[in-house]
Amino acid sequence: MITETSAVRFRQNLGDMLNQVQYRHDSIIINKDGxxxxxxxxxxxxARIQRMQARFDALCERIEKGFAVLPEEEGMAEIDEAVKQVRQATQQET
Incomplete structure (x- = not known):
């Protein structure tokens, strides 16, 4: 479950909120000025988020290397076309 709270309330209830995260595996979004x-x-x-971020960063590097020989305009056009095709396929499924 995801709970939202203000920074002030978070400070006042830190122990309880740590328990909520540790034992119930909830997540808490902390708001400041709304x-x-x-x-x-x-x-x-x-830890899982960190692993996913590392995999995403590695993938981005591979993509950058793969497109390094292309002029930026051609690479962006290729990416735009791929996005367009995926969106069309998604719309056809619904």
Whole structure:
């Protein structure tokens, strides 16, 4: 479950919220002036997010290397075409 709270309430209830995350595996979005500024997630989820970020970064590097020999305009046109095709296929499924 994801809970939202203000920064003030978070400070006042830190112990309870840590327990909520640790034992119930909930996540807490912390708002400041009504805007989300941070999230408290359990350590296992955070580790998974880090692994996914590392895989995403590695994929981005591979894509950059693969398109390095193409002029930027051609690469962007190819990406735009791929996005267009996926969106069309998605629309046809619905």
């Amino acid at each position: 805007k989300p500024v941070a999230a408290l997630v359990d350590a296992k989820l955070f």
